[in-house]
Amino acid sequence: MSDQDTDRADTDPAPKPDTAPATDTDPAGGPATDPATDTFVAHRNLLFTVAYEMLGSAADAEDVLQETWLRWVGVDLAQVNDERAYLVRITTRQALNRLRTVKRRRESYVGQWLPEPLLTAPDVAEDVELAESMSMAMMLVLESLAPTERAVFVLREVFDVGYDEIAAAVDKSPAAVRQIASRARRHVDARRPRRAASARETRAAVESFRRAIATGDPQALLDVLAPEVVLLSDGGGVKRAALRPVIGAGKVTRFYFGGSAKVDAVITTEPTVLNGSPALAVYLDGELDGVMALHVEDALITGLYYVRNPQKLTRMTEETSLTLR
Secondary structure (H helix, E strand, O other): OOOOOOOOOOOOOOOOOOOOOOOEEEEOOOEEEEEHHHHHHHHHHHHHHHHHHOOOOHHHHHHHHHHHHHOOHHHHHHHOHHHHHHHHHHHHHHHHHHHHHHHHOOOOOOOOOOOOOEEOOOOHEEEEEEHHHOOHHHHHHHOOHHHHHHHHHHHHHHOOOHHHHHHHHHHOOOHHHHHHHHHHHHHHHHOOOOOOOOHHHHHHHHHHHHHHHOOOHHHHHHHHEEEEEEEEEOOOOOOOOOOOOOEEEHHHHHHHHHHHOOOOOOEEEEEEEEEEEEEEEEOOOOEEEEEEEEEEEEOEEEEEEOOEEEEEEEEOOOOOOOOOO
16 A cells, blocks of 8 residues: 555644543543554654664654654555554655755765764663664764665664565665665675674773773773774864864874863763663763763774764753664
């Protein structure tokens, strides 16, 4: 069945799991809800995860969910055999449309563009498959794919969607989808980081990093950084950030301590969990300045991703629920 793209201007915003609207009562006397709303709410976290994996932006993912909801409420559910698959199909199509637009917008982004970080529950870090797919390092690799390649890769490799269903979502033949998936897989395999350390090992490295910058000890910082470590920072043209990658343990150490010496404020850090991995929140005089995700291999930090752009820090007060199923 094809997607019925019928916009409903008078429809309420896409409901969240705890805000499903009640409609009268059911025959047993309890609250009744609209079937379309029940189904959407049941799969909302999955749909958000799909959209975020494709876009790298929570704000854009939320917009995609709104567009998905507007189309979903116009669907005749009696004609839908698999509601979950149908919703994923709509979400993928809307995310693809938006991805093509934001790709052009990101080409003129000031400085380095990093994915919008998500505050996630600690137990997400224990889900190796989910944490790896959502990591900053992996999201940047996905950013190097063409829009259709990214959609196919995400649906197949991350969410284990069948080729026929992917074909329906991206409007390609199953044979073409197999070719795109193979090409995207080779592209990602050639660029993806080595498998990250466990959550426990990453927490240990994060704590060593935190201790080194708290005590102002350059050697301690050098000891926890891999020789080829790369620092990427995103200020969005609003906050000061390196316009190009800072590469090498010595350069990263000098960049950090040189920059912090110029800050007329007390710098403190707190452990947090971003995109399913242990990370740090950075504060200046008690106010959130940014968040730093880290990629750890063999007990050493190989990647630092510092997001300072205020527009990308709006989800740092509430955990985002993510799921692959």
